[in-house]
Amino acid sequence: MKQHFRKTLIGFGIAVIGYILLSVLINSKMLNDFYIRILMMIGINIILATALNLVIGFTGQLVLGFAGFMSVGAYMSAVLTMKLHMPFIPALVLGGAMASVFGLLVGVPTLRLKGDYLAITTLGFGEIIRVLIVNIDYLGGPRGLPAIPKYTTYTWVYIICVLSVLVIYYIIHSSHGRAMISVREDEIASESMGINTTYAKISAFIVAAFFAGIAGGLYGHFLMFIDPKSFDWLKSFEIVTFVVAGGMGSLTGSILSAGALTLLPEILRLFGFSKYRMLMYAILLLILMLFRPQGLMGSKELSLKVFKNLGFKKAGGEK
């Protein structure tokens, strides 16, 4: 427990320092609006990637159609703030909760399936959610929902991003997380050790859907406009790409890859590849998969220990 407090303090310190750095950079106008937007997109994508990693990487269930849950959260929170004039944060949380409810509804029938069957049915459910929204006039149908108040600030994205990664980290490092990982490793053995594997899978799914909903809410109040098309299967695959490229079963991998892959198209644009940037993006992904099929981090985590060890080696050399 003492160790935990120390770790928490260190983590909290790092988070605060990061925030101070960020706000100094922004307030001193060193980062213009364009960069701030990219940073916020990175934050939202990190939430999505780590949440999906809980399901794909840690629980081992290949779930596609994740953007569907994002759209549920986005629409729910947008309706709450626009039409019911709710404050932002409760609306976000309710959006996440609504996404969780959908997660439960989708998860109960589909999570009995395995592998590619699961992938295809969840992809289908994602599309169902999209088509539903297209057909609801109250939500703007295919035209989308314009003029959402811009509540999402970089502060909120930062705080929520840190909190959601923390919560997912806590879940993984608990008996619940061990149950999820054991399902990935060997479902039959896991069940023989007294694990209700269906419960483990569904709870991972619900937690992930919750954070997808939150990310969707942030996304909607950031772009001020949402339409069903922004949550189609392309978006779903984008999130899966973050997870796979970062390494399934590595939270830091997801964070790194969500950051890098969100930045990459913009960097390519800066270097004058604006026409071919998506092509380059694809080629870089191919190269990554050829040389590191397990993803950037594999299932390892990047931790402060790495830096400690580096420092230690140097110190040892001086002796």
Next chain:
Amino acid sequence: MALLEVNNLTIRFGGLVAVSDFNIEIEKNDLMGLIGPNGAGKTTVFNMLTGVYLPTEGDIKVEDKSIVGMKPYEITKKHLARTFQNIRLFKSMSVIDNVKLSYNYQIKYSYFDTIFRTPKFFRLEEEIEQKSMELLKVFKLEHKAEELAKNLPYGEQRRLEIARAMAANPKLLLLDEPAAGMNPQETHELMNLIKWIRDHFDLTILLIEHDMKLVMGICEKIVVLDYGKIIAKGTPEEIRANPKVIEAYLGEECAVHA
């Protein structure tokens, strides 16, 4: 009252009768061996006992309560735990996490405790950690607690699998070929270990094994299965002398020399 009572257990896969009319009774503290040629249906019996397969007919009672139709994880809660013929460890989890997993259903805390890291979370995690470490010590794996299960040598993986099953707090332990792939030295150690855990943890053990030295050496009762049917039951001496068993499984040589 027998700890495990199996009556008329039968399973058909399509037209194939894999096991038929299987009857055994296991008393508390028994150490029983289940032997028979390859494909006789031994593992199928285990899979029915642990809920992986649903028997077509028959009844399985643990302490007088039927467990037929229960899910494997529910049966584990009735204090039945097993190991697998082809090792099924959680390969990318650490050795201690493999063992910790089995405490999941016994020492529980909620998602609330998990997310907010309440004192209850730390207290129970500490308890799980301690109990797991104690078990690892029993199985002489404590110095490898943080290693990944897949990096253990074969014999230790087998031991870890038994340790993991023990953590599930069984009264009846089912071991599916625990000595498979072990050298004579390891098999000998395993024999002593099985006997020791039976006495130390006050266990009842049913094991499948092809190594006759092990089976004859430690089992007090033996059941022989051939083509899904029990062809003999009895003490090792009776089994060794049984002409049916000699014909179906042991062969002349073993009967003479063993």
